[in-house]
Amino acid sequence: MLDRVFRPAGPGIIFKDFGDEMVVANLDTGLFYSLGGSAPVLWEKLSAGHSGRQIAAAFSGDAASIEAAIGALIAQFQADGLLEPAEGLEAAAAALACGTFEAPSVERFDDLQGLLLVDPIHDVAEAGWPVMPDAPAS
Amino acid sequence: MRVSVLIACWNAQAYIGEAIRSALDQDPAPAELIVVDDGSTDASADVAGAIGGVTLLRQANQGVGAALNAAAAQASGDVLAFLDADDLWCPGKLAAQTAALAAEPELDAVFGHMAPFASPDLPEQERAGLRIGTAAEPGFVKGTMLLRRAAFERLGSFNETRLFADFIAWYAQACIAGFHWRMLDHLVLLRRIHGANMGRRERPRQREDYLGIMKALIDAKRGARS
Numbered sequence: 001m002l003d004r005v006f007r008p009a010g011p012g013i014i015f016k017d018f019g020d021e022m023v024v025a026n027l028d029t030g031l032f033y034s035l036g037g038s039a040p041v042l043w044e045k046l047s048a049g050h051s052g053r054q055i056a057a058a059f060s061g062d063a064a065s066i067e068a069a070i071g072a073l074i075a076q077f078q079a080d081g082l083l084e085p086a087e088g089l090e091a092a093a094a095a096l097a098c099g100t101f102e103a104p105s106v107e108r109f110d111d112l113q114g115l116l117l118v119d120p121i122h123d124v125a126e127a128g129w130p131v132m133p134d135a136p137a138s
Numbered sequence: 139m140r141v142s143v144l145i146a147c148w149n150a151q152a153y154i155g156e157a158i159r160s161a162l163d164q165d166p167a168p169a170e171l172i173v174v175d176d177g178s179t180d181a182s183a184d185v186a187g188a189i190g191g192v193t194l195l196r197q198a199n200q201g202v203g204a205a206l207n208a209a210a211a212q213a214s215g216d217v218l219a220f221l222d223a224d225d226l227w228c229p230g231k232l233a234a235q236t237a238a239l240a241a242e243p244e245l246d247a248v249f250g251h252m253a254p255f256a257s258p259d260l261p262e263q264e265r266a267g268l269r270i271g272t273a274a275e276p277g278f279v280k281g282t283m284l285l286r287r288a289a290f291e292r293l294g295s296f297n298e299t300r301l302f303a304d305f306i307a308w309y310a311q312a313c314i315a316g317f318h319w320r321m322l323d324h325l326v327l328l329r330r331i332h333g334a335n336m337g338r339r340e341r342p343r344q345r346e347d348y349l350g351i352m353k354a355l356i357d358a359k360r361g362a363r364s
Contacts (some may be wrong), residue, residue, distance in 0.1 A: 016349040023352050027345075032352045111313055111355060114278035115306050116348070118252075 001071055002052035005092075009084040015043065026081055030113030033082075039104035042073055046083060049092040058096035066101045073104050080108070139236045140169040141284070142215030146205035147173055150223035151180040152259065153330060157223050158189050164232040169215050173223075174205040182223070203296035203304040206280075210295065216287050220280040224257075224330045227281075231326040235284035238322055246289035246312075247319040250326030252277030257332035264333055274325045280305045281327045283319075293317055302344035303351060310351045314358040 008015075012027035022040035025032035035043055038059070045055045052070045059066050077083040143161045147154050154173070161171055171192050175183040177199030187194040195208055210218060217239065221227060231250065238248045253274040256265050293312040300307035309317070 014345045014349060016346075016353075018353050021353075021356070023349050023356065025348060025352060027348075034356050107356075109352070109356065109359075111359075112306060112310065112352070114276060115309055118275065118278050 001074055002056065002067060005049050005051055005086045006046050006074065006077075006083040007049065007086040008047050009081050013082055015047075017044070024082060025116075027116055029081060030110070030116035031080065032109050032112065033080075034105075034107040034109070036105040036107070037102035038098070039073060039106055041098050042070060042104055043077075045096060045098070046074065046077070049086065050094075050096060054092075054096060055098060058098040059101040060099065061101040069101070069104060073106070076106060139217055139240060140215040141166075141217050141219055141232055141236065142210075142213035142287075143168045143171040143219045143221060144206055144209035144213060145171070145173045145186075145221050145223055146176055146202045146209065147178060147182050147186060147223040148176040148199065148202075148205075149178045149180045149182060151178070151182045151185050153224040153257075153332075154182050155185050155189065157221055157226060158186060158192060160226040160228075161219075161221055162189070162191055163229070164227065165229075166232060166236070168219065168232065170213070172209040172212055174209045176200060176202070176205040201298060201301040201304070203298040203300065203307075206304070207295045207298065210287075210290060213287065218285045218287055218290055220283060220285075222279075222281050222329075224332065225281050226328040226330070228324075228326050228328060230324065232284070234322060234324045235326065238320065239284060239286065242320065245286075245318050245320055246293070247283050247285040247317070248322050249319060250277055250282040250322045250324045251275060252279065252282055252327035252329055253325060254329045254331050257330045260332050268331060270331050276321050277327050278309070278321075279327070279329070280308075281329070289317075300347045300351065302340050303347035306348065307351050310355045314355065314362075 015022060015024040017040055022035040022043055023032060024035060024043060042055060052074055056063060056067045056070050158171060161168060173186040173192055174195045174197060176197060183194060183196055186192050197208060235248050239245060251274040254270050256270055293315045296304055297307040
């Protein structure tokens with residue numbers, strides 16, 4: 001697992017780094033997640049095509065325990081449908097420096113699940129409502 | 139129980155009349171029906187204003203949240219019901235939901251089930267490109283919700299900046315404030331699938347809104363715990 005390359009598991013996976021935490025949402029399950037500790041860096045590097053082993057090597061700290069933590073996190077991301085193996089892709093070549101490893105944390109939320117799952121269509125026309133073509137929202 | 143029906147409308151001339159009639163034909167009929175035309179450039183306002191029993195308000199294009207807040211400010215009912223200008227209520231919607239609210243005074247709101255339907259004017263070619271379900275499902279949308287006015291005042295008005303996720307933004311803030319609701323089994327809403335549902339151009343903005351709403355909700359839950 002640590003040598004595999006992953007990618008976000010489809011267009012229903014959205015995420016944003018808010019500085020104090022990363023929020024990742026799976027619009028296909030309606031669940032969203034708060035990532036803390038080193039989990040935001042791990043998500044960012046994994047979704048950019050770096051292998052778990054590359055990322056582990058970029059952290060300072062005990063290599064074996066870091067690899068174990070990263071392996072567990074990848075397994076969780078896969079189980080929750082957030083990441084999928086990117087078959088046929090080589091791990092990204094760029095050198096990484098990720099600083100000191102902090103135990104990753106992942107908190108899952110289902111508060112909006114019913115609302116996120118009711119989108120009636122998943123492929124729609126270019127035109128839409130509400131649209132304000134001449135007055136972009138501020 | 140006096141029901142105020144609130145409809146925000148933007149360029150829905152082909153559908154607004156049918157939407158309004160599905161609300162006015164309810165038994166019992168609503169006490170009032172307020173349409174806020176949100177700067178339409180088509181004949182939506184004319185169509186709505188020509189139907190007896192409709193209170194028509196007009197505003198420059200500000201988005202659904204601002205339009206619904208304007209409608210709510212005008213409403214005189216003790217419960218608020220919402221309907222998108224392109225959707226349809228099913229017969230019996232208000233009867234079932236007013237009875238449910240009357241039976242459970244501790245509830246702020248009730249929701250109901252909804253089902254999608256392909257608009258008759260949807261070209262066959264487009265229909266073929268869409269995956270439109272047919273089954274009724276729990277309708278976590280404002281069009282199925284009947285909400286006590288007092289609860290709306292306590293839980294807060296619609297966010298006027300989350301233009302692409304107005305109801306999820308409202309629901310999230312309502313949850314933070316303590317929102318008590320029940321999902322009823324009744325099919326109460328038919329959602330029209332047509333060529334102008336929120337399109338690809340809006341999806342990135344909608345997703346940005348979603349993530350901002352999620353972050354606010356996480357922060358609020360964390361604050362409540364500490």
